[in-house]
Amino acid sequence: MDLLAIGLVVFSAVLHAGWNILGKSNPGSGLAFTMAASFSASILLTPYLIWYLVTIGWASLPSDFWQMLVVSGVSQIVYMVGLIVAYKHADIGVVYPIARALPVMMVGALSVSLGLELTSQQWLGFFLITLGCMLVPLHHFRQISLASYLNVGVFWALVAAIGTTGYSVVDKEALNLLTETVAGVLSDQYSAIFYLGVQFWAIGIPALLLCLASGKQNEIRMAWHIRKTASMAGIMMACTYGLVLFAMTMTDNVSLIVALRQISIVFGLFMGVYFLAEKWYLTRSVGITLVITGLIHALK
Secondary structure: OOHHHHHHHHHHHHHHHHHHHHHHOOOOOHHHHHHHHHHHHHHHHHHHHHHHHHHHOOOOOOHHHHHHHHHHHHHHHHHHHHHHHHHHHOOHHHHHHHHHHHHHHHHHHHHHHOOOOOOHHHHHHHHHHHHHHHHOOOOOHHHOOHHHHOOHHHHHHHHHHHHHHHHHHHHHHHHHHHHHHOOOOOOHHHHHHHHHHHHHHHHHHHHHHHHHHOOOHHHHHHHHHOHHHHHHHHHHHHHHHHHHHHHHOOOOOHHHHHHHHHHHHHHHHHHHHHHHOOOOOHHHHHHHHHHHHHHHHHOO
């Protein structure tokens, strides 16, 4: 990977861990938080979206792009709702590593199925990252058993991981299509910001429609009630994923970006201890060591 791409992803990891702290302390539901956070980011970026579409032509983007955008938006909703619900049942030190680790292997497998090649060194790195993240939630090594992971918090973390896998792969394909379509008009970086903005609309609108269709007006009221905290998280999310999208324009292998994003686990654990008074265990030290070792192997 390009050094600039690595730097962008690492910085985004710090911001990602930060908005997860806000998500953990959020008093509302996952759906309400998702709506408030996504609409704040999308409204902020709307002037740019209008300028971009005027520049390239309103009807220049193919239908395939908009279809992939919808899939990405739904996947993002699955991820965010899964994450916030998981935080209601377990520490951030338990949920965050699992939700971040599982997509590493999932995206790697999907990347291979789409024709990309991964070396044995990279697969070893992915395995070490996943193993390290599975150790982090444990308080003692003697807890290593299937039963330790059979709880509600871990289940919703798995749901969040499935959402992450979906949008990571779809976003790379959609971004490739977008940059190829407008290559003669605007550079890839302009397209990355545009994709970021329309993606937030693709999250917020389906979430709002879901609330209206299911008669959950209380979720809309809750979204308005928590708008300040959620808006702060939404802006951090926009900055976080904007940097990731920039990095995607610099590399063909999205699985390496997904793997590198797991450095956020280290930041998330330290923030959980400092801001939320969560406890530190030897298992977390070993887990973090495995994650960092895995990242070194994956990026070789």
